[in-house]
Ligand code: ADP
Ligand code: MG
């Protein structure tokens with residue numbers, strides 16, 4: 089096995105495709121070398137070394153030391169320096185790099201190779217004493233923090249005390265002598281903390297740093313991040329060792345980060361930040377405020393001069409050229425890290441840039457229009473889940489806003505919620521069902537859980553490329569970062585903003601698109617669905633096979649879903665129509681009646697209401713298919729709860745309260761989910777199904793008249809286990825259709841079908857299909873009944889199941905393809921074998937989940953049905969599934 093891959097000087101042993109072995113950073117450093125970009129030479133120690141290290145009780149492969157020596161020598165030849173040479177030292181950075189980027193996970197060590205001897209050589213060679221000692225103090229601080237585990241704060245304290253004493257404001261105010269004095273203090277600190285001196289031997293330093301990278305793969309932060317992002321532990325991390333280039337060599341040097349397009353809006357304009365006379369982390373650390381890369385951005389942001397474009401025009405021109413090369417080469421928006429040393433540009437990293445859902449859309453559409461990618465690629469690129477943030481409301485521009493602070497618009501969208509200061513609080517309040525805004529000084533990977541729970545994130549420090557900003561954009565959560573005017577006192581649970589103390593639990597609103605922090609809750613408005621969104625959806629619609637319908641019962645949901653492109657209703661839950669004001673009493677009368685006569689009297693009151701509901705839905709759907717499910721839930725769900733409610737129903741029925749209470753008690757069940765519900769209601773009380781069927785057919789006649797379009801209702805019978813059940817209920821429906829036809833003189837076209845939501849129904853799908861004209865897989869119930877887990881009780885243990893890897897994901901979120909999925913496939917096959925052209929759909933929550941939609945495509949379903957806000961997600965996911 090080869091453990092080490094070199095790169096630099098226009099060539100490399102690795103390439104872009106080798107990210108599993110070299111990690112993302114290593115593969116791209118190799119690729120940038122291959123295409124002739126200026127990359128400081130270096131080498132990558134592979135992820136296989138990491139795997140070997142953990143498989144062998146933290147020992148390296150025996151050949152590793154030799155390969156590293158050889159690679160160091162090669163870097164030395166390219167740079168004309170030698171690692172550890174006291175007269176002409178090669179300095180390196182040691183950088184981690186896993187397959188998937190893990191922001192902030194493992195810290196980089198810069199300037200490695202410096203010691204009391206080499207620092208003098210660097211000073212002499214550069215003729216810049218200050219630069220040499222600045223580099224040395226950086227190295228001691230970083231190395232001590234990352235490798236020796238001496239807390240960063242100790243060094244900060246010494247530095248801050250010194251600056252205060254000298255009356256300095258910025259780190260750049262310190263002179264060579266100042267840094268030299270601090271280095272001595274730093275070394276004493278290390279000696280005191282560790283009981284041994286700071287390591288002077290460059291090789292000891294190097295192996296210390298390599299070891300720290302590999303160990304950090306198993307630190308708590310990394311483990312949490314991996315489990316949240318579902319990154320397998322077995323992947324391991326690579327280590328990159330690379331010749332240093334110096335952005336801290338005075339005014340003609342700088343370091344920066346940039347995106348080739350705007351990661352918030354997607355605008356095709358170079359976007360980024362840089363700092364003159366600084367090294368790597370300074371840009372993201374928020375110690376000094378970075379400057380924009382381009383002059384346009386500087387002016388737009390009202391930032392003080394200079395931009396990189398003005399300050400170093402030559403390096404800027406070269407940088408601009410390279411960003412274009414990179415975009416064309418990778419055919420995607422890139423996130424780039426670079427350094428300018430004495431006017432010369434060096435590329436230190438490139439990767440596909442994280443972006444908001446909005447940016448993702450715009451970039452995909454524009455790149456397809458530019459001819460960089462195909463339309464199908466554009467469709468494939470956009471994460472359907474990321475559309476979510478576009479479909480959700482933003483702040484109503486007409487609503488009054490009381491601004492209490494302003495920061496950077498780090499991740500767009502808006503959210504209101506209770507202020508919390510820690511991850512624990514965020515999770516607790518969120519699980520109590522209330523939205524939260526996580527307020528932090530700055531965030532680090534330790535805050536990931538809180539960020540996940542939060543509706544929005546507010547930080548005092550950090551720029552557009554800070555940890556909070558990057559993570560929030562990735563998750564599509566609004567974030568305001570760098571709100572410098574606020575004060576965060578987490579210990580006391582107080583946020584000072586806008587001249588007021590906001591306590592834990594107070595409500596604030598964030599506008600991640602403007603960077604505003606607002607008092608209280610602010611009204612939201614519906615999203616804009618034209619432009620790139622419409623274009624991409626049109627491309628997606630041209631590529632998909634499955635239809636996308638919606639689950640809707642109210643006119644507003646139905647209208648919303650049509651705006652989102654729904655091609656019909658796949659599930660209208662009629663029971664939801666009975667909870668409304670003015671109906672629930674009639675419904676209760678029906679349920680509590682002793683006999684059929686009493687029930688029919690109550691049903692007669694419900695009929696016109698149901699008919700009006702259905703007519704409205706048919707009219708909104710204007711000729712598109714509408715599947716209406718007969719009453720499904722256990723009757724006890726409709727029972728009156730309070731004495732007042734009982735009295736109201738008693739008065740309406742002219743019955744005694746005591747009698748009603750007794751009847752209610754009779755209806756209570758041990759296990760309602762498997763109780764008196766679904767078609768069992770229609771079997772026991774056929775008059776309910778008859779009323780509903782009449783309402784459906786009469787509404788169809790009326791809507792066909794009013795819209796001039798034929799209406800073909802699909803009447804769906806729930807919770808069928810046997811063909812006999814469906815036969816009985818279907819007979820009633822058909823009889824009612826005949827009655828309505830006779831009465832109205834209008835010939836009806838309709839279908840009767842069933843839900844497949846019990847394992848027995850799936851198994852006997854062949855015979856059920858003799859009666860059913862369509863199947864709709866009710867995968868919520870099918871999941872409950874197949875796995876034997878009640879969804880409402882699963883919360884107590886399902887998390888543990890997922891953690892322990894028993895389920896890869898919550899089977900109620902993403903369909904269990906192996907188990908529940910096998911029943912779906914089997915029922916689809918048996919059903920279609922019995923009835924050619926049997927229409928198949930899915931109407932559980934899974935209908936809006938991209939992974940489940942891909943499964944539905946493979947099972948050959950005709951359509952998926954999901955909640956209105958998921959319709960665009962489903963359209964895109966269905967297209968991707970068909971690609
Ligand atoms: P991360 O994965 O956290 O971004 P990196 O390994 O990319 O960590 O290092 C962080 C920063 O350190 C880089 O963006 C760059 O500015 C700086 N850096 C890393 N290696 C070098 C190097 N060889 N020369 C100069 N700067 C470097
Ligand atoms: Mg980096």
Ligand code: MG
Pocket residue numbers: 806807843845866868869
């Ligand atoms: Mg069901």
